[in-house]
Amino acid sequence: MRTNKRSVIRLLEQIAVYLELKGENHFKIAAYRRAASALEADGRDLSEISRFTDIPNIGKTTASVIEEFVETGRSTLLEQLKDEVPKGLVPLMQIQGLGARKISRLYRELGITDADSLRKACEEGKVERLKGFGKMTQSNILHALDQLSGKPAYTIGRLLPVLLLIEETLSGNRKIETYSRAGSIRRFEERIEELDYVISTFDPKSVAEDILQMNEVVEAVSIRSLKVTAKLKGEAGLRINFRIAKPDLYALTLILSTGPDAHLEKMQQIAGLHGERLTQSGVKILKTGELLRFPSEASFYHHYGLPYIPPEIRADGSEVETYKGTPFVQLDDIKGDLHMHTVWSDGKDSLEDMVNACRKRGYEYIAITDHSKYLKVAGGLSRERLIRQMNEIRRLNEKYPDILILSGIEMDILPDGTLDFDDDVLSGLDFVIASIHSGFGNSRAQIMKRLHSALFNPHVDMIAHPTGRLIGKRQGYDVDLDLLFQWAKETGTILELSGDPARLDLSAARAREAQAAGVKIAINTDAHATAELGNIAFGVGTARKGWIERKNVVNTYTKEQLLDFLKQKHQH
Numbered sequence: 001m002r003t004n005k006r007s008v009i010r011l012l013e014q015i016a017v018y019l020e021l022k023g024e025n026h027f028k029i030a031a032y033r034r035a036a037s038a039l040e041a042d043g044r045d046l047s048e049i050s051r052f053t054d055i056p057n058i059g060k061t062t063a064s065v066i067e068e069f070v071e072t073g074r075s076t077l078l079e080q081l082k083d084e085v086p087k088g089l090v091p092l093m094q095i096q097g098l099g100a101r102k103i104s105r106l107y108r109e110l111g112i113t114d115a116d117s118l119r120k121a122c123e124e125g126k127v128e129r130l131k132g133f134g135k136m137t138q139s140n141i142l143h144a145l146d147q148l149s150g151k152p153a154y155t156i157g158r159l160l161p162v163l164l165l166i167e168e169t170l171s172g173n174r175k176i177e178t179y180s181r182a183g184s185i186r187r188f189e190e191r192i193e194e195l196d197y198v199i200s201t202f203d204p205k206s207v208a209e210d211i212l213q214m215n216e217v218v219e220a221v222s223i224r225s226l227k228v229t230a231k232l233k234g235e236a237g238l239r240i241n242f243r244i245a246k247p248d249l250y251a252l253t254l255i256l257s258t259g260p261d262a263h264l265e266k267m268q269q270i271a272g273l274h275g276e277r278l279t280q281s282g283v284k285i286l287k288t289g290e291l292l293r294f295p296s297e298a299s300f301y302h303h304y305g306l307p308y309i310p311p312e313i314r315a316d317g318s319e320v321e322t323y324k325g326t327p328f329v330q331l332d333d334i335k336g337d338l339h340m341h342t343v344w345s346d347g348k349d350s351l352e353d354m355v356n357a358c359r360k361r362g363y364e365y366i367a368i369t370d371h372s373k374y375l376k377v378a379g380g381l382s383r384e385r386l387i388r389q390m391n392e393i394r395r396l397n398e399k400y401p402d403i404l405i406l407s408g409i410e411m412d413i414l415p416d417g418t419l420d421f422d423d424d425v426l427s428g429l430d431f432v433i434a435s436i437h438s439g440f441g442n443s444r445a446q447i448m449k450r451l452h453s454a455l456f457n458p459h460v461d462m463i464a465h466p467t468g469r470l471i472g473k474r475q476g477y478d479v480d481l482d483l484l485f486q487w488a489k490e491t492g493t494i495l496e497l498s499g500d501p502a503r504l505d506l507s508a509a510r511a512r513e514a515q516a517a518g519v520k521i522a523i524n525t526d527a528h529a530t531a532e533l534g535n536i537a538f539g540v541g542t543a544r545k546g547w548i549e550r551k552n553v554v555n556t557y558t559k560e561q562l563l564d565f566l567k568q569k570h571q572h
């Protein structure tokens with residue numbers, strides 16, 4: 001039985017969570033948490049540790065739990081706890097703002113044992129009456145429960161390989177004039193429930209038959225006039241719709257297939273005011289029965305005196321009134337990526353490979369931001385290795401004068417609120433990211449204390465993935481975003497919009513609030529390999545969905561503007 005250190009740390013953390021759920025005493029719980037951190041902070045491999053009790057903060061009891069696990073791969077204590085604590089409580093840990101301690105109270109005080117009983121208690125108003133919970137918490141819980149019960153989280157990132165396969169086939173078909181993604185993928189929704197494409201061709205019948213031949217990707221196809229519906233192979237029956245239109249109906253079909261319903265209802269109302277009606281075969285002038293067609297989506301919106309409404313912001317219909325045509329940030333505007341990892345920590349590619357991949361993308365500048373020492377499991381950099389990396393970056397800057405490589409770090413904000421490096425180390429770096437990767441169960445006050453120490457440190461330039469969420473998997477830590485935005489504005493600290501499709505953090509809605517609060521944003525990839533640098537497109541799509549303008553995105557700045565901006569922050 002080979003046990004790695006990560007799994008031992010996870011075991012200790014799991015035991016702490018179960019003890020907390022069970023309502024055990026505070027000291028007992030803290031002992032396991034402390035042991036987990038102690039083990040994480042100890043640089044050695046499991047095989048190099050002869051006696052666990054020699055490590056500070058690991059006591060006799062904890063050591064025997066670790067030893068049993070290392071020897072047998074099992075833990076009697078954890079198994080016993082799992083028997084005692086209702087299984088249904090564990091998934092509730094994903095609900096933001098709940099945490100083991102509150103869940104334990106729900107269990108002991110209201111007899112809640114799973115998501116269903118929690119929902120019932122919320123609906124009956126029992127949760128808001130508990131001390132320390134309140135109306136807001138109750139409504140947040142209900143909202144989170146809706147998300148938890150959802151279908152598997154298909155993200156654009158996860159579906160991308162399949163999309164590219166489909167698009168390669170469509171691009172290769174000479175009968176197809178043009179085609180576009182539509183529906184939720186075109187709107188950059190976080191969760192994709194169906195895939196939609198619109199295809200323009202003079203020969204719809206024959207193109208529909210060609211789609212039937214794409215049997216590597218799709219199955220169980222049905223054709224109904226101009227709509228081909230299929231299921232995606234191997235993706236739990238995810239539906240994919242191809243709508244086929246003659247070129248003169250393509251733009252309108254694209255609008256109708258992009259949706260969403262509420263946006264189309266609003267447009268239908270506006271058409272009604274003009275004595276017109278949107279139909280599948282054109283915009284019908286009610287008086288005469290004449291059908292209008294449009295050469296482009298823009299000409300459709302202009303017909304009603306509206307600016308072209310970008311698909312990413314089409315939503316509940318209110319955008320039709322509020323959008324005044326402001327251009328949003330575009331992929332071409334991005335001049336560099338300020339968050340990426342190399343083999344110096346947990347990246348897969350060498351520093352030089354990452355640099356060359358970014359040169360190929362035409363970037364003016366990048367920041368190399370490997371993990372800091374606290375993240376042992378990710379090979380975080382010690383001070384000495386960081387200095388060696390800075391020398392390597394200096395050498396590469398000389399070798400490649402066409403790109404500016406900033407020496408950076410993704411530094412952990414530690415659970416106790418201190419930062420992983422001292423100011424004398426940070427002051428030598430060009431770009432400092434601060435991140436939370438641990439202690440997700442912290443109270444809101446503790447999370448804010450940790451963020452405060454990062455934002456108010458003059459060397460910290462950016463907070464990465466500010467909420468810590470993983471779409472469909474983890475809600476993130478309990479952060480007061482309004483206060484975070486206020487501090488970011490006050491200190492000139494950048495907040496990240498991570499294009500990592502598993503994160504998209506800040507989300508579109510939160511990024512929009514950040515922009516409104518006067519916060520500067522950077523759209524990055526957090527790439528751990530050259531192949532992931534392309535995720536910048538997901539970041540930009542999400543930013544557009546959040547109405548983000550180019551001027552508020554620091555990595556659209558020229559090299560000189562960016563360096564100026566960073567210099568100002570450091571003088572704060």
Ligand SMILES: [Zn+2]
Pocket residue numbers: 410435437464465
């Ligand atoms: Zn990170």
Ligand SMILES: [Zn+2]
Pocket residue numbers: 339340341410464526
């Ligand atoms: Zn990172």
